[in-house]
Amino acid sequence: MLDKEEVKNSIIAVARQIFSRFGFKKTTMDEIAIASRKGKSSIYYYFESKEDIFQAVVEKEASMLKRELQEAIKPVVDPKEKLKVYVLVRMKTLKNLANYYDAIRSEYLSHLDFVENIRKKYDEEEILMVEAILKEGAEKMEFNIENTRLAAIAIVTALKGLEIPMFWQNNEDSDMEKRLDDLINILFYGLVRR
Amino acid sequence: MLDKEEVKNSIIAVARQIFSRFGFKKTTMDEIAIASRKGKSSIYYYFESKEDIFQAVVEKEASMLKRELQEAIKPVVDPKEKLKVYVLVRMKTLKNLANYYDAIRSEYLSHLDFVENIRKKYDEEEILMVEAILKEGAEKMEFNIENTRLAAIAIVTALKGLEIPMFWQNNEDSDMEKRLDDLINILFYGLVRR
DNA sequence: CGACCAATCGACCAAAATATTCGAATTTTT
DNA sequence: AAAAATTCGAATATTTTGGTCGATTGGTCG
Incomplete structure (x- = not known):
């Protein structure tokens, strides 16, 4: 019938x-x-514990967000535009997942080590993605950056800081796009070679 | 400092x-x-039990919805229009409270007698509100109804039946208004004297 | 001040809920 | 039809949680 892996995935989805x-x-x-x-x-035949399921869910979540980001920036050529698309998609996806993160954030997840581990691993991957964009921009003489890694870290950190739900709640999508535009200007204006 | 009643209300709000x-x-x-x-x-100094708080919340919820409805139909003169506004506001409010009712509906609240009692009392009040509209419409020769109470019960029952979330989920507000228009035509067309 | 009352709270408990285990039943594969 | 994979009901171990009690705080009034 169904592959074991498929059953696992269906449970993860649920x-x-x-x-x-x-x-x-x-x-x-x-439930x-x-x-x-x-x-x-x-x-329990498929997962060892509740934590185990949760871990699987979080991991899938992270990898999906990552893939979405990669797909989104792939076709864009101009580095500045690429960075913009990156931030846009990231924030949009995050908004869609707002409930999820909302329900999770406030809990005592600090007790669950693996959450921290996944977060760290994912943070590192995200930094690399951003750094790749910055490097490309630097090579094409679009960005004026020496230390691309430091800049990437700064950007990712800033984006994380902006995850606060208040910033995104009670707003129309169109409104959001405009706000993101402003945000990107504020964040990256200094980077752009003029 | 604060009145005892005020503290109670703040707890209810939370x-x-x-x-x-x-x-x-x-x-x-x-929590x-x-x-x-x-x-x-x-x-526990302010409330006897968890049920007690819940009861207070539900009662306030019901009375607020009732007042909202009354305020909404008060300024409208034409009975047909009044009925329309009534249904519209009722459905809109209900949509806003959708999460609430959603979270509540599926639970074993049938075990809690008072929920049934409040519901019955509130149902009766709602029937009276609708009946008042119908009576006025009948007097003004706008509606063609003999047994206004029966008609009111039918309408309220129908509205309750339409509380199913599926009907309202995943839809824009503008879309909803149009749909409500259709709904009202379907429900009440036979009542209107032509 | 000091007796009184209203309000608050930390620590505690019994009961209920919940995660997890176990062994047997059932289904699928070989 | 034996073996392996999967399912599940019932039992157990652990945690959570509604609710209680006695003590404490803080304000009020004589």
Whole structure:
């Protein structure tokens, strides 16, 4: 019938929805089991623990966001535009996932080591992505940067700081686009060779 | 300092938010206490139990919806228009409270008697509101109804049936208005004297 | 001040909820 | 039909949580 991996993935998909709505603590294995149309014990056949499922969900989440970003910037040629698209897509996706991060952020996830690990790994990957854009821009003489890694870190850090939900809530999409434009100007104006 | 009643209300306001997000079961007294910046025991100084708070929240919710409806139809004179405004506002408010009812609906609230009681009392009041509109319409020879109470019950029942979230989810507001227009025509066309 | 009352809270408990395990049943594969 | 993979109900171990109690704080009034 179904591959074991497929069943696992379907459980992850189901769990993702519930976790995104209720967060880690308030999500129960019973709910995951029922929503997956499985006995609770069957879930444990595929995953070791609740944390294990959560980890799988978070990892998939991160890799999906990463791929989305890569696909988005791939066709863009102009480095400045590329950076803009990057920030735009990142923020948009983040807004879509707002519930998820919202439900997660406030919890005691600091107790869960793997969350920190994934975050760090993903942060590093994101820095590399941004750095690649900056390097390309520097080579094409579009950006005026020496230390591309430092700049990438600064940008990624800044973007993380802007994850605060308040900044994005209660706003139309069109409004958001305009605001992002301003934001990008503020952040990167100094980088652009004029 | 603050009146006791004011503190109670502030706790209700806080609890409302949490209940609306997580439903009855998943909301804990600890959360309500922390969000209210009070010790848990202090909450019990104002309320007898978790159910007690929930009841207060639901009652306030119901009375607010009722008042909103009354305010909305008050200035309208034409009965047909009045009925339309009534349905429109009712559905809009309901959509705003969708999360709330969503989180509540699926739970085992049938175990909590008072929920049924409030619902019944509120249903009756809503029937009376609609009946008043219909009576006025009948008097003004706008509506062609004999048994206004029966008609009111039918309308309210129909509206309740339409509370199903599927009907309202994933739709723009403008779209909704148009759909409500159709709905009203379908529901009440037979009533209107032509 | 000091007796009184209103309000607050930390620590505690029993009950309920929940994660996890186990062994048996059931299905699928060989 | 034996073996392996998968499912699940019931039992267990652990945590969470609604609710209580006694002590404490802080304001008020004589």
